[in-house]
Amino acid sequence: xxxxxxxxxxxxxxxxxxxxxxxxxxxxxxxxxxxxxxxxxxxxxxxxxxxxxxxxxxxxxxxxxxxxxxxxxxxxxxxxxxxxxxxxxxxxxxxxxxxxxxxxxxxxxxxxxxxxxxxxxxxxxxxxxxxxxxxxxxxxxxxxxxxxxxxxxxxxxxxxxxxxxxxxxxxxxxxxxxxxxxxxxxxxxxxxxxxxxxxxxxxxxxxxxxxxxxxxxxxxxxxxxxxxxxxxxxxxxxxxxxxxxxxxxxxxxxxxxxxxxxxxxxxxxxxxxxxxxxxxxxxxxxxxxxxxxxxxxxxxxxxxxxxxxxxxxxxxxxxxxxxxxxxxxxxxxxxxxxxxxxxxxxxxxxxxxxxxxxxxxxxxxxxxxxxxxxxxxxxxxxxxxxxxxxxxxxxxxxxxxxxxxxxxxxxxxxxxxxxxxxxxxxxxxxxxxxxxxxxxxxxxxxxxxxxxxxxxxxxxxxxxxxxxxxxxxxxxxxxxxxxxxxxxxxxxxxxxxxxxxxxxxxxxxxxxxxxxxxxxxxxxxxxxxxxxxxxxxxxxxxxxxxxxxxxxxxxx
Numbered sequence: 001x002x003x004x005x006x007x008x009x010x011x012x013x014x015x016x017x018x019x020x021x022x023x024x025x026x027x028x029x030x031x032x033x034x035x036x037x038x039x040x041x042x043x044x045x046x047x048x049x050x051x052x053x054x055x056x057x058x059x060x061x062x063x064x065x066x067x068x069x070x071x072x073x074x075x076x077x078x079x080x081x082x083x084x085x086x087x088x089x090x091x092x093x094x095x096x097x098x099x100x101x102x103x104x105x106x107x108x109x110x111x112x113x114x115x116x117x118x119x120x121x122x123x124x125x126x127x128x129x130x131x132x133x134x135x136x137x138x139x140x141x142x143x144x145x146x147x148x149x150x151x152x153x154x155x156x157x158x159x160x161x162x163x164x165x166x167x168x169x170x171x172x173x174x175x176x177x178x179x180x181x182x183x184x185x186x187x188x189x190x191x192x193x194x195x196x197x198x199x200x201x202x203x204x205x206x207x208x209x210x211x212x213x214x215x216x217x218x219x220x221x222x223x224x225x226x227x228x229x230x231x232x233x234x235x236x237x238x239x240x241x242x243x244x245x246x247x248x249x250x251x252x253x254x255x256x257x258x259x260x261x262x263x264x265x266x267x268x269x270x271x272x273x274x275x276x277x278x279x280x281x282x283x284x285x286x287x288x289x290x291x292x293x294x295x296x297x298x299x300x301x302x303x304x305x306x307x308x309x310x311x312x313x314x315x316x317x318x319x320x321x322x323x324x325x326x327x328x329x330x331x332x333x334x335x336x337x338x339x340x341x342x343x344x345x346x347x348x349x350x351x352x353x354x355x356x357x358x359x360x361x362x363x364x365x366x367x368x369x370x371x372x373x374x375x376x377x378x379x380x381x382x383x384x385x386x387x388x389x390x391x392x393x394x395x396x397x398x399x400x401x402x403x404x405x406x407x408x409x410x411x412x413x414x415x416x417x418x419x420x421x422x423x424x425x426x427x428x429x430x431x432x433x434x435x436x437x438x439x440x441x442x443x444x445x446x447x448x449x450x451x452x453x454x455x456x457x458x459x460x461x462x463x464x465x466x467x468x469x470x471x472x473x474x475x476x477x478x479x480x481x482x483x484x485x486x487x488x489x490x491x492x493x494x495x496x497x498x499x500x501x502x503x504x505x506x507x508x509x510x511x512x513x514x515x516x517x518x519x520x521x522x523x524x525x526x527x528x529x530x531x532x533x534x535x536x537x538x539x540x541x542x543x544x545x546x547x548x549x550x551x552x553x554x555x556x
Contacts, residue, residue, distance in 0.1 A: 024159035038105030064096035088204035089178040089222040124173035133183040147256035154257030165258035169229040193236040193274035197225040205458035206295040218424035218463040220487035233262040235271035245422035245466040308406040316415035318393040338496025339393040345497040367401040404505035420467040429482035432474035439468040
């Protein structure tokens with residue numbers, strides 16, 4: 001479809017400080033248009049979307065130092081791109097430092113007028129539901145002051161009895177909830193008392209209708225779900241609480257609430273609370289994530305059956321030396337790191353990867369990201385959790401170069417190193433087919449028999465099961481450099497990321513546009529802040545308790 005004329009579909013009037021009074025405290029945060037969450041951007045499929053991020057004290061756009069350098073203080077930046085082949089709920093957010101904690105909002109793509117309508121009954125109303133772990137204290141990465149529903153914590157928090165989101169519904173009508181998990185470092189359960197939800201889309205891709213008592217949504221993901229107001233008239237809590245896939249860690253065990261209120265319900269009527277899952281209900285999370293299937297419609301892309309590039313990416317936590325080999329407060333005098341195939345991704349500081357690629361600048365990155373990890377072992381086996389030889393990683397800015405239109409298949413394998421945990425892995429620039437997922441160490445012979453090559457769910461963010469794996473496949477038809485990273489911000493800042501460099505195609509529409517903007521001057525560049533969480537100090541030379549040294553490579 002040819003995009004229509006550019007339209008300004010949202011007004012981002014200001015980016016700046018906002019004083020927020022919540023939870024018995026007053027804080028200053030960065031916000032867009034003086035509100036939390038930020039404004040909703042709405043487009044039709046086929047539009048060319050254009051909007052300007054105005055001058056601000058500080059803000060980061062796209063993937064800082066990957067596809068562009070951060071927007072500099074006092075500068076503005078205009079985005080212009082086609083919205084083609086996607087319908088549903090997406091979202092926009094800052095991508096420098098931890099600014100996306102408050103600089104974010106919904107991006108809704110509606111069917112093009114005159115095209116196929118929704119593949120489900122037309123809802124009475126559409127309602128964005130943005131979930132986050134706002135007011136982060138700066139302590140442990142998964143411990144916030146409160147979870148939020150549309151910027152409000154709900155009446156289970158101090159000083160918040162009147163600070164609660166309310167959705168008023170009409171009996172018998174269907175409401176399309178556009179649910180977005182904007183939390184920095186938490187996957188979330190979402191449930192409404194007295195009602196079930198019918199999931200109809202994820203990550204702006206339609207799915208076969210799936211009836212769910214509870215929705216599970218990872219950081220970065222979106223879920224479109226129909227809520228039918230078919231309960232007895234009254235008030236019902238909607239609740240969001242964390243899904244915690246790691247044992248033995250501190251986490252925010254609080255619950256955000258909103259209210260679904262039937263019209264004409266008396267204000268004095270106390271809302272009904274839903275029966276909630278336990279925080280660590282991995283079985284519930286896996287059942288939801290793995291039960292979704294893609295809805296095939298006229299024009300839907302089929303799963304490519306011929307694969308040009310196969311990759312196996314083992315990812316997880318590890319330890320890395322501190323700058324200049326100086327000791328720091330972590331185990332062995334090192335610090336926590338995230339890695340993919342034993343490489344902790346290091347962002348450039350003066351030039352974006354895309355600019356370096358476009359202009360052929362050497363020394364910014366190397367196109368040699370490995371297709372497999374350097375050592376093979378029983379990746380999900382807890383016996384290797386504290387294996388000293390395996391937890392060591394190293395910084396690198398290494399990307400995987402692929403030809404235009406190549407079909408890429410990636411096995412994402414979570415390791416047991418330091419912790420078993422579920423991670424939401426997000427790929428910029430592409431949707432991908434989710435062929436299969438499971439627990440334990442990936443076994444190709446067994447897994448390939450389960451590949452869904454007919455109607456897999458299509459996503460841009462996959463929650464890889466705790467101590468498990470997922471297989472994704474995509475067509476590299478978008479030239480440029482595209483980040484793939486854990487959408488738990490702390491892990492991304494620790495280096496749990498890599499990037500794909502997609503070569504230009506044979507036609508002008510398959511190549512990067514001319515006149516790519518250059519970087520700001522080096523002296524004005526403000527590098528994103530990397531927030532570091534360290535192990536308690538246990539000494540430099542001695543191995544910590546629980547670590548073992550293995551001298552020989554471990555066979556899988």
